[in-house]
Amino acid sequence: MAAQRPALFLDRDGVINVDHGFVASVDDWQWIDGARECVARFKARDWLVFVVTNQSGIAFDHYTEADMHAVHAHMIKGFSDAGTEVDAIYACPYHADGTNSRFRKDSFDRKPKPGMLLQAMAEFPVKRESSFLIGDKQTDIDAAHAAGVGGFLFSGGRLDDFAEWALASFEDGSR
Numbered sequence: 434m435a436a437q438r439p440a441l442f443l444d445r446d447g448v449i450n451v452d453h454g455f456v457a458s459v460d461d462w463q464w465i466d467g468a469r470e471c472v473a474r475f476k477a478r479d480w481l482v483f484v485v486t487n488q489s490g491i492a493f494d495h496y497t498e499a500d501m502h503a504v505h506a507h508m509i510k511g512f513s514d515a516g517t518e519v520d521a522i523y524a525c526p527y528h529a530d531g532t533n534s535r536f537r538k539d540s541f542d543r544k545p546k547p548g549m550l551l552q553a554m555a556e557f558p559v560k561r562e563s564s565f566l567i568g569d570k571q572t573d574i575d576a577a578h579a580a581g582v583g584g585f586l587f588s589g590g591r592l593d594d595f596a597e598w599a600l601a602s603f604e605d606g607s608r
């Protein structure tokens with residue numbers, strides 16, 4: 434079995450890119466300062482890095498899964514241009530009140546539930562006790578705690594600086 438490694442879980446909207454309500458296309462994509470550098474730094478440390486994102490805009494027909502994949506291709510290209518990559522992207526298109534019946538369900542993947550994080554842990558050798566999430570909503574933090582990892586609430590500024598602070602305080606055992 435592969436050696437376990439710590440993982441950084443990143444929410445997408447409001448952490449990697451500016452949250453404009455729904456980010457339906459590449460035109461809506463605006464990088465958060467330091468997001469690509471943050472991923473590069475943690476990958477250079479040999480961490481696993483995952484994106485875990487609720488995308489209920491699909492359940493509400495604001496955009497399609499194909500639109501989301503186009504946005505993710507743009508994000509992946511941005512990471513690649515910065516010389517880095519994430520290990521996987523987990524996205525939850527479901528919502529209990531969705532207008533699109535295909536995506537109307539109370540999903541265990543939708544944060545604050547931990548399904549996406551647990552899936553990452555099932556698919557990659559994650560060292561859970563050394564891992565943490567950065568999100569911009571309490572539901573992100575709740576999902577992290579439900580999955581047994583740390584959680585840090587990002588409220589703006591440079592993501593790379595915030596992540597370094599989070600790592601230092603996590604290693605201190607304060608989260």
Ligand SMILES: [Mg+2]
Nearest residue numbers: 444446447569
């Ligand atoms: Mg968010």
